[in-house]
Amino acid sequence: xxxxxxxxxxxxxxxxGSPAGSPAPALRKTAAFLAAGAALLVAGWIVQPRxxxxxxxxxxxxxLFPELADAGKAASLEVxxxxxxxxxxxxFKVAQSGGVWVLPAHENYPADAKDQLAAAATELVDLPILxxxxxxxxxxxxxxxxxxxxxxxxxxMTGVGQLVEIRDGSGNRLARLVIGKEDKPPxxxxxxxxxxxxxxxxxxxxxxxxxxTAKFTTKFDDWIEKDxxxxxxxxxxxxxxxxxxxxxxxxxxxGRPFISQDRKTRMELAYDDKxxxxxxxxxEAFKANKPEEQQLAADEEVASATLNDLRSALADLKIVxxxxxxxxxxxxxxxxxxxxxxxxxxxxxxxxxxxxxxSGDIVSSNGDTVVGMKDGVEYVLRFGNGxxxxxxxxxxxxxxxxxxxxxxxxxGRYLFVMARFNEALLEKPTLDPLPEVPEGAEEAAAKAGExxxxxxxxxxxxxxxxxxxxxxxxxxxxxKADEAEAKAQAALEERRRVERENRRKQEDYDAxxxxxxxxxxxxxxxxxxxxxxxxxxxxxxIHLDRAGVIQKQSPPDTAE
Numbered sequence: 001x002x003x004x005x006x007x008x009x010x011x012x013x014x015x016x017g018s019p020a021g022s023p024a025p026a027l028r029k030t031a032a033f034l035a036a037g038a039a040l041l042v043a044g045w046i047v048q049p050r051x052x053x054x055x056x057x058x059x060x061x062x063x064l065f066p067e068l069a070d071a072g073k074a075a076s077l078e079v080x081x082x083x084x085x086x087x088x089x090x091x092f093k094v095a096q097s098g099g100v101w102v103l104p105a106h107e108n109y110p111a112d113a114k115d116q117l118a119a120a121a122t123e124l125v126d127l128p129i130l131x132x133x134x135x136x137x138x139x140x141x142x143x144x145x146x147x148x149x150x151x152x153x154x155x156x157m158t159g160v161g162q163l164v165e166i167r168d169g170s171g172n173r174l175a176r177l178v179i180g181k182e183d184k185p186p187x188x189x190x191x192x193x194x195x196x197x198x199x200x201x202x203x204x205x206x207x208x209x210x211x212x213t214a215k216f217t218t219k220f221d222d223w224i225e226k227d228x229x230x231x232x233x234x235x236x237x238x239x240x241x242x243x244x245x246x247x248x249x250x251x252x253x254x255g256r257p258f259i260s261q262d263r264k265t266r267m268e269l270a271y272d273d274k275x276x277x278x279x280x281x282x283x284e285a286f287k288a289n290k291p292e293e294q295q296l297a298a299d300e301e302v303a304s305a306t307l308n309d310l311r312s313a314l315a316d317l318k319i320v321x322x323x324x325x326x327x328x329x330x331x332x333x334x335x336x337x338x339x340x341x342x343x344x345x346x347x348x349x350x351x352x353x354x355x356x357x358x359s360g361d362i363v364s365s366n367g368d369t370v371v372g373m374k375d376g377v378e379y380v381l382r383f384g385n386g387x388x389x390x391x392x393x394x395x396x397x398x399x400x401x402x403x404x405x406x407x408x409x410x411x412g413r414y415l416f417v418m419a420r421f422n423e424a425l426l427e428k429p430t431l432d433p434l435p436e437v438p439e440g441a442e443e444a445a446a447k448a449g450e451x452x453x454x455x456x457x458x459x460x461x462x463x464x465x466x467x468x469x470x471x472x473x474x475x476x477x478x479x480k481a482d483e484a485e486a487k488a489q490a491a492l493e494e495r496r497r498v499e500r501e502n503r504r505k506q507e508d509y510d511a512x513x514x515x516x517x518x519x520x521x522x523x524x525x526x527x528x529x530x531x532x533x534x535x536x537x538x539x540x541x542i543h544l545d546r547a548g549v550i551q552k553q554s555p556p557d558t559a560e
Contacts, residue, residue: 064127064200064209068166068174074121075169079218082148082160089148092218096169103223107324109530112225121166123215124175133197134206143197143206144180163201164216176201179216183208221318228319228532229379229417230523231371233311237425238372239269243545244286246365248350259355259363263289265546269307278304280550296550303551306544313541314371314379320412321389321533323352352414352531353384362416369543376516377523378422383543384414389533413539415532419523421516429505432498437491 076095083090093104094113101113133143140146141159148163161178168174180197193210217223244263251258263286270281280302284291296302326345346356353365364382371379388409 062129064129064177064198064207065124065175068121068125071118071121071125073168074117074166074174076167077117077120077216078163078165078167079216080148080163080165081218082153082162084158084160087153087155087157089150089153090218094223103220106220106322109224109322111223113223116223120164120215121174123212124164124166124177127209127211130195130208130210132205133208135204137204139206140199140204143199145178145197145199145206147178147201161198162213162216165201179211179213180206220321224319226318227315228317229314229371231315231373231377231379233308233315235374236311236314236371237271237374238281238370238378239267239271239307239310240368240370240372241265241267241269241544241549242368242370243267243543244367246353246355246363248355259357261289261363263291266291267546267549269302269549271307278302278307283550285546299553300550301553303549306548306551310542310544311371313538317534317542318538319415319532320410320535323414323531323533325349325529325531351385352387352416354382354414354416364416366413367543372422372425374425375519376421376423376426376512377519378420378425379523380418380420381542382416382418383539384416384531386411386413386536387533388412410535412533412535415534415539417527417532419520419527421513421520423513426509426512426516429502429509431502431505434498434502435491435495437495438488 078093081090094111101111102108103111144159145161146159161180164177166175183195193212196211199206243265246261266284268282283294326348355363366383369381
């Protein structure tokens with residue numbers, strides 16, 4: 001019996017290194033690797049995430065929500081999402097209240113929701129079932145259609161879906177859907193919309209449908225009027241930028257509150273339509289809060305491109321959230337006496353960086369930007385304290401770039417907006433001087449009018465006689481009198497023409513004033529109830545310091 005260390009070759013001789021009758025070491029290693037690989041493949045196949053292979057039952061003639069036949073009946077939409085990381089539910093709702101669309105989660109802020117909600121409801125109208133995937137409740141986690149119910153959800157739970165509920169004006173449910181995971185289309189099948197696993201809330205069957213979930217967005221700015229200021233950048237004529245800070249504190253000795261300000265610069269700029277450029281009207285620098293007027297240095301100029309970007313940003317000003325103001329501000333958003341006596345109201349302002357002073361004005365913690373329009377409307381944008389806004393389920397990448405915390409929240413700043421009428425923004429009419437009229441011209445014109453009727457009758461009769469007889473002194477005097485009357489009448493008519501033109505110009509101007517005042521009232525009624533929150537990115541665009549407004553002149557182009 002041969003021992004280890006030898007093996008037999010084909011011709012009967014012993015070969016060293018292998019026991020008799022056993023495979024070579026290389027073959028044994030190869031076999032071991034193959035066996036291990038096969039085991040890993042089997043294990044991977046067993047544990048890989050996949051959906052149970054159930055036979056799809058075509059039900060193309062069956063709608064998922066037959067009771068939802070008219071999207072126009074939809075009066076509210078509620079979407080409940082689940083945050084896996086925080087193990088919390090995130091509800092969102094839009095509904096009609098008093099005939100107005102509002103967002104209840106945002107203190108009933110007005111929503112621009114009619115078309116948006118109709119689009120969401122239409123997505124579910126006659127939604128066909130492509131097939132039944134499962135009828136077992138045990139598969140709900142696999143397909144991601146567990147209902148986000150606060151009483152049933154536990155930390156660490158997986159497979160929780162998104163709940164979408166649509167109701168009519170009477171509160172009746174038109175649709176209640178749990179949206180689960182996305183499915184890959186079978187080979188050869190290409191649809192216009194993604195495939196989703198869904199189920200009717202409260203029922204066990206899981207269905208496969210084509211569904212555009214983007215229609216059920218929970219982004220705040222998808223549901224509001226995006227044009228906050230309602231202005232055209234081409235109508236901006238004046239900017240006043242106050243670069244300052246302020247803080248609110250209480251004097252320890254007297255216990256009286258006071259406001260401390262640190263003013264840096266105040267810049268007033270005007271846009272010239274003819275030259276299409278910005279001009280510096282006034283520049284003030286502050287030392288110990290006392291203004292000192294300055295001029296541009298020889299090598300400085302206004303940064304027109306930056307100011308053009310500012311006015312464009314105003315026309316596209318985006319807000320990321322809102323908070324309701326306390327009641328008591330007047331129609332022009334000044335702090336009335338009763339308001340300043342309301343400690344809770346004053347504290348609400350101060351917490352957000354706005355301080356009511358005795359004159360009724362509001363001082364802001366981070367400066368102001370005043371925007372004058374060619375129609376006489378002037379916007380006052382006051383910037384308050386910084387804050388954070390919880391990131392939405394579908395926060396855009398550029399929103400995150402605007403400034404986000406480690407938790408994904410957006411950093412922003414409170415914004416207090418008001419409008420006012422500034423008559424100096426309107427071009428006042430140039431009234432023409434009234435022509436002088438000779439004394440007695442009105443009486444002469446009146447007599448001339450009476451005489452004209454009589455003279456017309458005599459002209460035909462006297463025309464032939466006048467042609468035969470030479471003019472005498474009396475007729476010459478009469479002609480001169482007629483000429484004087486004609487001149488007086490012409491002067492009077494010219495005066496009346498100028499009066500009419502001046503009256504037209506004044507009426508046009510008065511109409512502009514009334515229109516601007518009406519627009520101010522409309523804007524303030526819109527702004528009155530809300531603190532707005534803008535991202536730090538938006539704040540940086542519309543509130544500039546001296547370095548942002550004034551730049552070094554570009555070197556002259558010496559190229560020939």
